[in-house]
Amino acid sequence: MIEAKPGTFTKTTQFEILRLLKENEGNFVSGAGLAEKLAISRPGVWKHIKRLRAQGYDIQSRSRLGYRLLDVPDSLAREEIVPNLKTSWLAHSYHYLKTIGSTNDYALLLAAEDAPHGALVVAEEQTKGRGRLRREWISYPNCGIYLSILLRHLLPVRVAPQSTHVGSLALVKTLREEFGIAASIKWPNDVLINGRKAAGILTETQSDQDFCRISVMGIGINVNHSREQLEGPFRYPATSIAIEAGFAVKRQRVLLQFLSRFERDYDRFLREGLSVLIPEIEAHLGILGKNIKVICGDREITGKAQGLTPEGALLLLGQNGSKEIVWAGDVSRVEGAA
Ligand code: BT5
Secondary structure, eight states: OOOSOOOOOOOOHHHHHHHHHHHTTTSOBOHHHHHHHHTOOHHHHHHHHHHHHHTTOEEEEETTTEEEEEEOOOOOOHHHHGGGOOOSSSSSSEEEESSBSOHHHHHHHHHHTTOOTTOEEEESOBSSOBOGGGOBOOOOTTTEEEEEEEEEEEEETTTGGGHHHHHHHHHHHHHHHHHOOOEEEETTTEEEETTEEEEEEEEEEEEOSSEEEEEEEEEEEEOSOOTGGGOOOOSSOBOOHHHHHTSOOOHHHHHHHHHHHHHHHHHHHHHHOGGGGHHHHHHTBTTTTSEEEEEETTEEEEEEEEEEOTTSOEEEEOTTSOEEEEOSOEEEEETTOO
16 A cells, blocks of 8 residues: 655755755855845745754854855655765655655555666665565664665566675675674575674565566664663564674765665666676675574574575575575574574
8 A cells, every 4th residue: 555656856046045055055145145046035044044953964053154054954755865966866766754654565556657777765664664574573663774676677586686785795794884884694595793783675576477676675774772672572683783893873874885785786786697796795604604594484494504506595405415496585593693
């Protein structure tokens, strides 16, 4: 059930005022100057400044000097993200929602309305966020990142879900390279920090018999959640980036850095196949060499995690020396983990 309709991106007066204030970072910009540049009245400028303040922008005003931007809120709104994108096709079609049922549902709606490859849906809160098998994804407002990327491609049906691996790799690299956080991949779709789940990925595809043309890759990232918010009960212990880092993290930075890495890795995946990314994914696979239990539907498989196949399936070595390839499932027990 979709609660809202997609909108198109128009550069609003508010967006332009912010841009001009940011261009003059640290300096005052006169109200008369803003009014002239935007062809509006000075009371009109003041009205927009008040709206920006209500959204958390710290704007100083001084008579005869004008306005000065002191700080910006950690909002994922378009005006804070789109001008700072370093991507060529990802997220330029940007859909920001305060609250939504599920960003994946919204992205599927956009797909039906001809939104382009790389359209991004970001919400501050989800009321019906979901994981695999319709499990719930808890999405507290304003502290996490809940996003879905619309991917248009022509991929064999069995290949399309592999974008999940590209997503977890990009997120792990973002956390390690940008924040110095030792994140790892919990096959197939989670990102862990210190053995606790900080993010989960849900890729949903639309296919005909042989080919998939549309995928929506959704990620929920716990960024600034407190311990109390993540007490559970969860299937796997949960955490947030802030809990593990010991300080609050700018969600804008996480998002922008993730998008750049995802675009790069996804282009490689489309050009050369997942196999070129497998060594990197394996290097961040926390379960490698450990004895684990994987639950696949009503089957339980135990064995030592040996690595991944070129398609991203898990190779398990059983106690009797038998080898098993697991395509999907939940890793429920990891030897040596808390
Ligand atoms: C996942 O499923 O981990 C995929 C989660 C994908 C969520 C994103 S948010 C943006 C996009 N829009 C959506 O509606 N979904 C995607 P799975 O592996 O099935 O794990 C689900 C399980 O994780 C739940 O049953 C809970 O036990 C646990 N869980 C729920 N919320 C959590 C949270 N915030 N942090 C850690 N664990 C959580």
